[in-house]
Amino acid sequence: MRLVKPVIATACISTAWLAAMVLAGPAPSTSAATSVPTAISVPTAISAAADHLTTSVTPDPSAPGTKTTFDVNCGPGDFSATLFGVTLGTANLILMHSAPGGMAGEFTVTVTLPTSIRPGSYHPSVDCSSGAAGAFAFSVNPVPLRAPETGDGATSTQTDTPLVPVGYGLAGLGALALTAVLALRRRTTARQ
Amino acid sequence: MLKFIRNWLIGAAITLIGAGLAMSYLGKHVLRWQPPTRPPAWEASAAMSGHVPVSTAKPLKRAQPVRIWIPKIHVWARIEPRGLRPSGAVGVPSLKTPFLTTWFDRGPAPGQRGTAAIYGHVDAQKVGPAVFYRLGSLRPDNLIYLTLASSDVAIFRVYAIAMYAKAKFPTATVYRYTHWPTLRLITCGGTFDPSTHHYLSNVVVFASYVGARR
Numbered sequence: 090m091r092l093v094k095p096v097i098a099t100a101c102i103s104t105a106w107l108a109a110m111v112l113a114g115p116a117p118s119t120s121a122a123t124s125v126p127t128a129i130s131v132p133t134a135i136s137a138a139a140d141h142l143t144t145s146v147t148p149d150p151s152a153p154g155t156k157t158t159f160d161v162n163c164g165p166g167d168f169s170a171t172l173f174g175v176t177l178g179t180a181n182l183i184l185m186h187s188a189p190g191g192m193a194g195e196f197t198v199t200v201t202l203p204t205s206i207r208p209g210s211y212h213p214s215v216d217c218s219s220g221a222a223g224a225f226a227f228s229v230n231p232v233p234l235r236a237p238e239t240g241d242g243a244t245s246t247q248t249d250t251p252l253v254p255v256g257y258g259l260a261g262l263g264a265l266a267l268t269a270v271l272a273l274r275r276r277t278t279a280r281q
Numbered sequence: 282m283l284k285f286i287r288n289w290l291i292g293a294a295i296t297l298i299g300a301g302l303a304m305s306y307l308g309k310h311v312l313r314w315q316p317p318t319r320p321p322a323w324e325a326s327a328a329m330s331g332h333v334p335v336s337t338a339k340p341l342k343r344a345q346p347v348r349i350w351i352p353k354i355h356v357w358a359r360i361e362p363r364g365l366r367p368s369g370a371v372g373v374p375s376l377k378t379p380f381l382t383t384w385f386d387r388g389p390a391p392g393q394r395g396t397a398a399i400y401g402h403v404d405a406q407k408v409g410p411a412v413f414y415r416l417g418s419l420r421p422d423n424l425i426y427l428t429l430a431s432s433d434v435a436i437f438r439v440y441a442i443a444m445y446a447k448a449k450f451p452t453a454t455v456y457r458y459t460h461w462p463t464l465r466l467i468t469c470g471g472t473f474d475p476s477t478h479h480y481l482s483n484v485v486v487f488a489s490y491v492g493a494r495r
Contacts, residue, residue, distance in 0.1 A: 148395060148458050152388070155458040204453070208387075230387050233398075234369030236450035236483050237467055240403035241376055244314040244410055245473035245480075252308030260301025267294035274287055 142223035144215065149227040154204040159225055161185065163194045163217035170196035172225075173214040178203040185215075202229065314410055317403050317470050318417035320484060325443030327421070328454060328487045334440050335461045338492035341392030344431035346384050349399060351466075353423040354415035360399060360427075362386035373400045379411035388456070391427045392435035392490060396456055396463050399427075403468045403480070413468035417442070417484050425464065425488050432495060437464045437488035444470055444482050455485055462490035 143162040151157045163170050172183040177200065185196035194217075208231040212224045346360045363372030363383040374381040382401040389395030401413035425437040445451055455465055464487075471482030 148460075152456065152458060154453045154456075231365055232388070232452060232456040233365060233371035233385065234452065235371075236445070236447035237371050237373050237400050238469065238479055239373050239400055239413070239467070239483075240317075240411065240469035240473075240480050241406055241478060242473040242475065242480065243404040243406045243408075244414065245312070245316045245404070246475060247313045247406070247409060248309055248311060250308040250311060250313045252304045252311070254308075256301045256304025256306070256308055258301065259304060260298045263294045263297025263299075263301060266297065267291060270287060270290045270294060277283075 142215065142217065142221060144223060144225045146225050146227035150230040151202055151227060152230050152232045153202055153206045153208075154232070156199050156201050157227070158197060158199045159185070159213070159215070160188060160195065160197045161215050161217070161223070161225075162192075163196060163219065163221060165193045167194045167196075167217045167219050167221070169218045171216045172198055172200070173216070174200060176211055176213045178206055314404075316473070317414055317468075317484070319470060320417045320419075320442040320444055322444075324421065325441055327441035328443045328485070331454075331457070333459050333461050333463055334438070334489045336489075336491045338490065340394050340462050340490065341390075341429070341433055341435060341493055342431070343390045343393050344429035344433065345386070346391050346397075346399070346427045346429050346435075348428035349382055350426040350428070351419070351423070352426075353420075354418055356401075356412060356415075358382045358401065358412050360384050363400075371398070371400060374402060376402065376405045377407065379405035379408050382412055389462070390429070391437070391464055392429065392433065392462050392493060394460060394462055395458050396465060398456065398465045398467060400467050403470060403484075413466065413484075416466060416468050416486060417444070417470055419466075419486050424491075425466070425486075427464070433493045434495070435462075435493050436491050438491045439486055439488045441487040442484070443487070444484050446471075446482050447479070448481075450483060464488040464490070 145160045147158045148155065159172055161170050170185040172185055173181060174183045175181045179200055183198055183200060185198040188195040188197040206229055208229050210226065210228045212226050214222060214224050216222050345362060348358070349360055350357050358380055360382050363385065364387050366372055371385050372383060374383050379402045382399050385398040389397050391397040402411035403413050405411045419439050419442055421439050421441065423439045425439065427435045427437070429435060466486040468484050469480035469482070470484035471480055473480050
């Protein structure tokens with residue numbers, strides 16, 4: 090009985106703590122707005138940026154050497170936006186232009202990713218002229234760097250055609266026939 | 282008369298021996314198979330231009346390809362997924378399974394936007410001609426059918442075929458992202474180098490998605 094009370098008390102405290110954790114939700118993360126120098130392993134398609142900017146990357150996933158388009162909606166009051174390309178291995182500050190046919194505050198830029206970019210997830214930052222900041226999120230898939238080896242030259246080198254056994258067979262048959270005829274002639278000559 | 286027959290038989294036997302030896306010699310010095318077909322250079326122009334024919338069909342969701350059927354060159358083969366090797370080269374089927382093809386699973390799937398790539402051997406000592414031996418015979422407008430794990434059959438139409446030296450393999454041209462689903466079939470070809478035991482070139486077929494059926 091002495092033991093039961095502390096056990097019940099501990100169980101109640103644990104349950105209350107767990108319930109509080111669940112109701113509070115996950116801890117806020119600052120990783121989305123942080124520039125990372127190299128690839129990290131959190132794959133997401135479209136980011137929700139720190140200042141609630143709407144961003145998108147096409148294609149996602151992209152690949153080294155691929156023309157990749159970054160779109161951001163800063164809001165109607167903004168007149169320019171800047172992409173920070175240093176995390177991608179491109180120019181540090183890339184000025185984005187107004188999206189053709191888009192609404193005011195929508196900016197776009199197309200960047201050819203370096204062929205040396207490492208596969209993984211990337212979060213390049215974007216700043217709007219109003220001071221709002223955010224980040225894109227997209228991933229880079231690898232592409233084969235070398236030509237594939239798909240063949241061992243059998244059709245370009247193999248010479249043992251079916252003619253070989255057929256030829257040996259014919260030659261053997263001829264030799265056999267010749268031996269037989271010669272033996273027959275010798276016997277006939279000996280009789281005479 | 283008997284003498285005539287005997288001499289005729291001796292002559293026939295000697296002819297037989299000569300013919301047999303000649304056949305054996307030829308058999309040992311003539312290639313058993315035709316070397317793989319080289320695609321004509323002009324068929325590569327559409328690939329170089331970067332223009333991809335599109336259709337009104339809807340691109341597919343990602344699903345692993347499981348079978349490839351190319352009626353023109355009588356290919357009906359299984360497909361297995363492969364990634365990249367540590368060397369940066371793509372994983373290809375083993376020479377022990379010369380009729381297997383592989384799909385580069387780190388890239389798009391056939392029918393998805395982008396460029397899906399399928400690899401197969403051109404030949405193997407075990408069997409001679411392998412699954413993609415006749416790839417160089419494909420021509421624009423030939424059809425390629427890919428059965429996906431989702432039971433869809435993605436249909437592609439060839440629009441270019443090219444042969445590239447391995448030493449200058451144009452990775453950007455071959456694997457370039459396309460806003461429309463495209464397919465590349467890749468194998469070896471060209472001159473075989475006996476010192477390295479490798480072909481010096483790759484044959485690449487460029488095909489564009491035209492639709493799907495169940």
